[in-house]
Amino acid sequence: NAGVMQNPRHLVRRRGQEARLRCSPMKGHSHVYWYRQLPEEGLKFMVYLQKENIIDESGMPKERFSAEFPKEGPSILRIQQVVRGDSAAYFCASSPRRGMAFFGQGTRLTVV
């Protein structure tokens, strides 16, 4: 049973480009969470999704950021028109309906 898979591990984008971060949850997990971590800081909740539904996006910036978890395929966190302040590590976690959550290894986004 593979763990939570995130790709790419590292992503470099120029200001104004789009960044697409992918997360494949563990087999049997229907819940996905995205978190952002700035250097030397904790994990900030962004969005919580179930298949085809956004349950809680209270931590997501209102503009340029979107997330989806389609019926088939990975969850996608999309950042449009990236700015330097978007540079961070983005972590995805998955869990079954009730139970322990597991994290992927993160995507480190650098905006140049």
Next chain:
Amino acid sequence: GIQVEQSPPDLILQEGANSTLRCNFSDSVNNLQWFHQNPWGQLINLFYIPSGTKQNGRLSATTVATERYSLLYISSSQTTDSGVYFCAVDQGRNNNNDMRFGAGTRLTVKP
């Protein structure tokens, strides 16, 4: 929303020492997990402990849900224990999980 506070924010230990990390939360929770983020950034599950006590080797954890806190004990610390320890809670509202993290305790174990 629920507030999660961890203490101390930073901790420096000599190898072999014991330590206790604390996580306080402001409302009732359905689940609580402890994670270790190693110096390479990887987040590793330590305990899933909504209540009671669990032990895994040199680590153990206790959650007292009625008093809204959890403790993580590290005994005979090793340099590989260095990193940041996070507590995360969810309130399980509407049968949904919704994990929120504390700011973490940064542990440095010196040889």
